Amino acid sequence: MTTTATPHDLGHVDVATARPRPRPWRWLLGALIAVGLAQVAWFVTHNPRFEWPVVAEYLFDPNVLAGLGTSVLLTVVAMLAGSVLGVLLALGQLADFGPVRWVCTLYIGLFRGIPPLVQLLFWFNLAYLLPRLSIGVPFGPTFGSWSTNDLITPLTAALIGLTLHEAAYMAEIVRAGILSVDPGQRDAAMAMGFTGGQTFLRVVLPQAMRVIIPPSGSQFISLLKGTSLVSVIAMTDLLHAVQTVYNQTYQIVPMLIVACFWYLVVVTALSFLQQRLERRFGRGQRSTRGEWLA
């Protein structure tokens, strides 16, 4: 209802004294959410098959923690190495020298297209293709030679596979980040006499980070979960550690809950770290909440 004031009434209202509007749909939705949550809580606490005591027993089991350590180690190393390689690939894709561009595009197409599980199996079985690995002049003398089976352990195969896979994804993320920076910034840096390398590392990349970090965070999380694949090449990661237990005890659900718990702990820690990084690289930018980040 609209009320039309006569000229006589003008100035008699102050919106500061307004009462909130009744919002019945919100009350209904709130009630539905409360009932739903209560139901889930009841199910989780009153279903004996969750076997919470078993969860508690194995939560800090040394084998589980060792598996967790392996998963985190693989994630961090593959992420760091993959990011460095990804930056180089992104630069290669933006290079003005054709062959470099083609090779980088080919790499990304190949390694983004092959499932990581297949890559892990492939690298683990590299010895079938190359019995010996050697360093030397191509088609010339060799300086050293090693048996592939000695070099390719489950750990190295997992690291190589995850890193190469990760690099292909990071390359696309970094490329999008670089392209998001105003080309005028590059001009300005070059105009001041910075070299190409200084321009990239000091001016372009720090600004590109604002665009690079959010998808990289998701990438980090999916990589952590992706480490569960390494159990196929007999690597004892977190999932493999709980599987080893439930293969003997058949306590599948509680052991999976143990794994879920630790994955969620690490992912939550990562999200926090991501938030910190976003603030760090958002300096001089207005935040979504409107205050200045400094």
Next chain:
Amino acid sequence: MTGVPVLSVRNIRRSFGEHAALDGVSLDVAQGEVVAVIGPSGSGKSTLVRCVHQLEPIDSGAMYLDGELLGHEHAGDRVRPLPPRRVAEQRRRMGMVFQQFQLFPHWTVTRNITEAQVRVHGRDRAQAHERAVELLAKVGLADKADAYSRQLSGGQQQRVAIARALATRPRIMLLDEPTSALDPELVDEVLTVIRDLAAAGLTMIIVTHEIAFALEVADRFVFMDRGRVVEQGPVADVLGDGRSDRLRAFLSRYTQQRGSAREEGARV
């Protein structure tokens, strides 16, 4: 003109496909001289300064800074392009101010001014900082030393950009439409700074749409149209006898547009 010009541009061409942005431009700038480059949009004014600063390659002709060939070196009886590192060294002797300011948003005002001094010219931080303080005072922004560019108005950003370009004591300043992206009420603060630089004897090329200002501050005007220098001469003669119809038409059209735009409060 006495001695070697600070900047000498000889018959340069620059094409984008079929379109010749610069179609044989020659220009000499003497020590301490201020040259205003005027002309309609798309006449090649900005391309000229971008080519001089080697942000864009030229297809033919040659450019010299203090008599030194820009961008190329002699090799036998021909020339070949300089390696990027040497090009960067040549750029360090010129200062450039952009239409869109192009301050680095992830650095404070002070760091914008000190970084090139430290990384490129090898000065120590304290020395560079001293110079930044001095320059910020000169452009009237001493209180903004720790601000980020987004916290500044356009006029303030452009004054910082000028201070940044001056920090390394360039032989020549190239200003590419320094006030075109500014709201009308912010133009004057930037023009005041440029006027001070001219009075201090800095060698400058100013590409501008501010005709009145250009004629006031410059020693010489260069009128460009369709990639060529149509006319040039002392600013006092810009409306003198023997000026081409094209220049007359440009100046009258421009002052008319400018007047009506000012009334509407629009940006030009």
